[in-house]
Amino acid sequence: MDVFDALTLARFQFAFTVSFHIIFPAFSIGLASYLAVLNGLWLLTRRKVYFSLFQYWKKIFAVAFGMGVVSGLVMSYQFGTNWSVFSDKTGPVLGPMMGYEVLSAFFLEAGFLGIMLFGLKRVGETLHFIATAMVALGTFMSAFWILSVNSWMQTPAGYAINAAGQFVVTDWVAVIFNPSFPYRLVHMLLAAYLTTAFVVGGVGAWHLLKGHGNPGAKTMFSMAMWMAAIVAPIQIVAGDFHGLNTLEHQPAKIAAMEGHYDSHPGAPLILFGIPNPAESRIDYALELPRLGALILTHSWEGSIRGLNEFPPEQRPPVQIVFWSFRVMVGIGMAMLGIGVWSLLMRWRGRLFAAPWLHRAAVAMGPAGFVAVVAGWITTEVGRQPYTVYGLLKTVDSVSPIAAAAVGSSLVAFIVVYFALFGAGTFYIVRLMKKPPEKVEPDLPTDEPIRAAGINPAPALKVPGVVS
Amino acid sequence: MSPEISFDLATIWAGLIAFAVLAYVMLDGFDLGVGILFPFLPEETDRDQMMNSVAPVWDGNETWLVLGGGGLFAVFPLAYSIIMPALYAPIIGMLLALVFRGVAFEYRWKTKAGKFAWDWSFAGGSTVAAFAQGIALGALVQGIPVEGRAYAGGWWDWLTPFSLLTGVAVVVGYALLGAIWLIWKCEGRVQQQAFRHAQWTGIATVVLIGAVSVWTPFLNEAFRQKWFVWPTLLYAAPVPALLAVCVLALWNGLDGQHERQPFFAALGLFGLSFAGLCVNFYPYIVPSSVTIHEAAAPDNSLSFLLVGSVVLLPLILAYTAYSYWAFRGKVGVVGDYHH
Structure with a gap:
């Protein structure tokens, strides 16, 4: 196997982009649940320290979630650019499941993230807690679908193969809840x-x-x-x-x-x-x-x-x-x-x-x-x-693409990812270096937060209330 | 599973994907355009205001792109697996550019010394993303060679005079959308500059749409049939006619310094150009190679995803509308943002 053939480069590119990507969801799935727990404990016990910690980790969540979304966007196109034969053959099975992943992530992002980050004073404690719980649920739903997709590739079930050589679904329940x-x-x-x-x-x-x-x-x-x-x-x-x-x-x-x-x-x-x-x-x-x-x-x-x-x-x-x-x-x-x-x-x-x-x-x-x-x-x-x-x-899944194309895009991904996500990690570490305050300041509302998604942050602010 | 049902589902999905792409172009066009105009408004406070005008909505806008790409994989896997390798370089370039401008939204406010770098990241990323999208569009319209079930061209095939023209057209068109967005959302100095930039980008956009429209029918015999041969001409004719109405409305709105008329006129311009493209494409999804029907996944895949989409898409649209409504009104300068 030549080190610089298109297949090896495409494999290396996928390994690189997906390894980078998985770091952010792994963190935001856990952190979303932690935020929901902190929020719940605060409402239950009324101990200020839980609310302060909620505010502290919320800011870090916003940055990490944003990087996960941006690196995830790359993944959704990577299947087509580098693994087109795989996409053609598995699309009827995996495509709709990934569609559900996108829809649930989309819904989460559009609906609840903004309220969790900015909406406490506007919507009240109960709705705000529901939004936080929904964000945690949304990260879970994303994980559910994407892990189902991966597991199907490891232990395929509920499929048939059609005349065009594509995997087609015979039983959706068997596909989704495949053995692994x-x-x-x-x-x-x-x-x-x-x-x-x-x-x-x-x-x-x-x-x-x-x-x-x-x-x-x-x-x-x-x-x-x-x-x-x-x-x-x-x-x-x-x-x-x-x-x-x-x-x-x-x-x-x-x-x-x-x-x-x-x-x-x-x-x-x-x-x-x-x-x-x-x-x-x-x-x-x-x-x-x-x-x-x-x-x-x-x-x-x-x-x-x-x-x-x-x-x-x-x-x-x-x-x-x-x-x-x-x-x-x-x-x-x-x-x-x-x-x-x-x-x-x-x-x-x-x-x-x-x-x-x-x-x-x-x-x-x-x-x-x-x-x-x-x-x-x-x-x-x-x-x-x-x-x-x-x-x-x-070897039978890869796109008919020249090694030079895959190689140059691989170099570009490596340079860009290290530079940009390095900067993001730097900003996260800077947030972590500050000790949690007794009254942890809220997210600044006069600057945008990338991860906030569609959210009416300033509009959600109650006039006259200084956060 | 009768063929009629299969035809229906595939057509519904083609419509939904087309809708996602149009929603993407119209929505993300504004905020990419704001980035393209960054170099023309060098004042830092102006730039703060420009960025804040799109900050709350751009992320949701971009998700339509994921929906378009993911949707294509889900329901037209054959088209996805042909188009993506064919447009390899523009797609990768677009993704990297979107990463650059995406993180700029967040990082720009976290540093004083490095702010200029994130300004460039935002402006450069927006421009390159728009240019790459335009090139991808041109390369798709001019046709993609297919053999069997795979792309059969080289990895530079996307680069032609026509695709460069469509690349420039999309950059200029988005800049027009950006200027018109700023006219609506900003006041004072930013708004006045936006009026000026809307005029020249408006003229350039109309000229470029004209150039692309005149060129397109000569790329492909099937396109020519639709625009110049009776009776199909009858269905296609309203598009250029309505386009002319939009151009007049745009010009009149800018001339009279109206704030909203140019906005809707420009949306109309983009919507009609998109409709013109759809006329060209139908019934193909990869022009002159693969039809919507041939590319569609089996019915049970189409209907499985359709169920969720029918429930979730209206909710998403409603929330999008709500947040645009919540953000109605002018964006002040930073520090004065919510008063």
Whole structure:
């Protein structure tokens, strides 16, 4: 495979743009729910600190959501420009589902985001809370449809193939709720919640370390650590179920993740090693006997089909999948560790006086994003060489486009994304560096916020009320 | 599944996609136009005012573009998979330009020292996006070679004198829409400058629409049939006639310094030009290669998405109308924004 052929460049371009994109939704799905929780807690308890935190994270949400929308716009055209054969063949199945994704995102953006960001004084607390909850629901609906689309590509169901070679729908329920969808949806939603929890925890820990021992920093740190302690173990269990589902439908992917070339009963768990595809083995493997069989088959004697049972052209690139899987699992375990550590400190009454825990939480702040991207690399590289698993090969999906065109657009995307989203990340970090105030200032209404969408911000202001 | 039903659903969807594209051109045309006019109004306070006039609505405007593209993928996957590779460079250029101007809305207010850079990002992004859209339009109208179910041309085919002309026409046309939007939404100095820019962009737009209209029938025998041969001429003839009415209304409105007449006249100008294009296209979705019918996905795909669209689109339109209404009136200068 030539490094600079159109197919490789198109794959790299998709990997780059979608990896960049997934960071923003992962954050905004989690943050939207966090905002809804803060809003609800404030209405329930009337503690000012919840409202102050709501205002604090709302500003960060606005910037992150905006970047997600802009990078998402690129994705909706990427299928056609670089993967036109795929689009033609899968359009009747995937197109309407992506249409629903657009409609639900559109509706959310047009309807409720503006009220959540600007409308509190105009519409009252109850309607404002409903709007916040609807924003959270909208991000969930977006995730629902797009993960259904992805899952269908991994475990296609409810389709037939027509005379033109297109996939057509025979059963919409089977298409939407295809075999891997529930597992992927739960795994991704929990990942979004964990990612956000660690960002929130990292920011809280930072301000605790800086000596801004204010109620806001304490509350956000405490809430984030509850999330780490409760959700990290749930996520590990959910990941295990997702893995079992993958074993059933995509055994080659599991073999690559685990690094198993040979099939034999009582397979070991390979912790680390260097995959050696040429010799079909893992060099320098550090392994625990029989544990792999126990995890994947829930039996000491269970057998896992090794990669050697698949013809070489049907094997995914083992090195990438092997490592990205370990990065994801490693971060998941570290998150669990932080959660347990925080429980211990909380039990001793020293949650806010544990500088080493705070330092670890700051270091782990961006870890969720790394884990999300590593997880997606595992599942997307692991289903190669197919775009629609077992039915449509990646090599047969690509557009008839010259390598020069794909290459130059790839360079343009890389330059533009790093420059512009780098600037956006800089503005977000600048917002995070400010400690939460007792009375957190609202979004400035005399400047536009990109993410605000169609929203009558100034018009929603009650005359005479200074925000 | 009788053929009539399939014909109905495909035609309904062609109408809906055409509507999304027209809604996009009319709505986003204003705010792209405001960006195109940025270099002509160098005062910072003027620019603040210009940006604020579109800030609350531009994002919703742009979502029609996602709906158009996503809709095409959903209901006419064959057309989507032919058009996108054929228009590769203009589409990628447009997306990147839209990213530039999109983030400028947010970042411009977050920095003092770097403000000029985001001004350029906004103006450049708007102009390039409009130019790329115009080129894409021209390349589509002049025809796309298709073999089997795939695009069969090279990756520079989109670049022709005709597509450059349509590119310039769209930039100038959007600038006219931008100027007319500013006439409506602003007062004082910005409004006076907008009147001046509306005049020359108005003249240029009319000349360019004329040039494109005269050129188009000679691109393709089927187009020529529609405009110059009896009796199809009868259906097509009202378009140029109404166009002339709009031009007069536009000129009269600008001359008399009316605030709203030019707005509706320009909308009419764009709507009629779009109608003219639809006359040219029908029944094809990729001119002279693929018909609406051939490109349509099966009925159960069309109807599945139609159910949601029938519920959600009216709600979205109602909310859009509401927010334009909520934002009625003039935009003040910054600091004085809501008084």
